[in-house]
Amino acid sequence: MNVNDYVLKYFDENNEELSKLAKEIWDYAELGLEEHKSCKAIIDVLEREGFSIEENISDMPTAFIGTWGSGEPIIGILGEYDALAGLSQKVSHIKEPVIEGAGGHGCGHNLLGIGSLGAVVAAKRAMEKYGIKGTVRYYGCPAEETISSKVFMARDGIFDDLAASLTWHPDFANAAYYSSTLAMNSFKVNFHGITAHAAGDPQEGRSALDASIIMDIGVNYLREHVIQEARIHSIITHGGDAPNIVPGYSQIHYIIRAPKRQDVEEIYERVKNIAKGAALITGTTYDIEFICGTYNYTVNNTINDLIADKLAQVGPIEYTEEELEFAKNLIGSLEPGQFESFLSSHRLDIDEIGGIICGRIADELELKGFSKGEVVPVSGDRADVSYITPSAQFGTTCVPLGTAEHNWQFVASCGSTIGFKGMILAAKVMALATLDFMQKPELLKAAQDELDSVRKGKEYVSPIPSDITIKKIMEKH
Ligand SMILES: [Zn+2]
Structure with missing residues (x-):
């Protein structure tokens, strides 16, 4: 049996256990x-x-690194496991929380964490069996939704010795992300x-x-004189306490986004x-x-x-009648027009996709959000890692078309077998790609050359000022 077949066999044999674990994290x-139980479940398997x-990475109690092997190359696979507040939802096409007001996996990070876990374990077993040299690491990255933890981890240099990093995200299609994202500052x-x-003594x-x-008027005038693609959002989070008191304190919150870090x-x-x-102007500080x-x-x-090659190699996802029925019902629960608007905004042709859930590998589909140059x-926060080491992220189908992240339908799908099937596909792809990296140094060199050509010798400089610590952030949280 060759290495690839061995990896695929590993998943055939462990599919159920990994799906059970993903459901466990989904339940937590x-x-x-606060992802203590989720972390423990993952660490137990790695041990x-x-x-x-190594625990408590960058002073975060739920950040950790699991390492196996020795020497180069070192390949890092990133996992996440945080849920979203207030999104508790049963695996159902009817909106119904498991616990009213509790958290829910509205971004599918239960799948993200366990898919990445499956990948490192499968790669490790294959390395052991076939005597493949190198080091494989699982990066347990907490709180992606709230504090962008990878940026703190990046500031501490923990990705610096990687030859490459891989991660994925639950999505509506099976495709590599050839598109970029915006750089950002929030303050x-x-x-x-x-x-x-x-009234008495306003003077x-x-x-x-x-x-x-x-300040906001000033920023509004600035908008005309920044690059077209920049976005500046603001809200006044505190304006005063009573109209008859001259406000002694006010706070305005900004987010600046732009296509390049330098622009931000x-x-x-x-x-x-x-x-x-x-x-x-106002005589304030x-x-x-x-x-x-x-x-x-x-x-x-x-x-x-x-x-993309590995996705094609592993092949499309097949769905059962029950899964197709569940997908149909989930789509039926969307707001009127939401499904159609999702299709048009992603340039999706339902006939080309072949149904309401995209099981096929979207290699030649020009999907918005996946395509080159977009x-x-x-x-x-994965963006920071991608500047430090050659990286890729991709999506696999874990939800039916039209199901948007951070919604209850996304939670429901990521707790269902539709989600687990997408997760296993992602795990297979990352395990196979990791083993390719280990065995083909020319691949890593090409990836590094490509990154070098973008960086042009410019080192990574953390966007976070040095006096901002996780402890300070946690106190305010
Ligand atoms: Zn997410």
């Missing part, structure tokens, strides 16, 4: 930085398989003024709210100057509370092509 539905475990500006009786007051409003940095500097100006920042995603076509208007 723990929120960011049983002989991986050494709050606190203005401090002087309170006074708004004694200095309004912090005026500062927030003037430049706009951020100009926005900080607007804060300074608003404080001068201000400070900036940095929340988080990320790079834009660096696409690596060398690895994407490998992933920038998907979202930001994520």
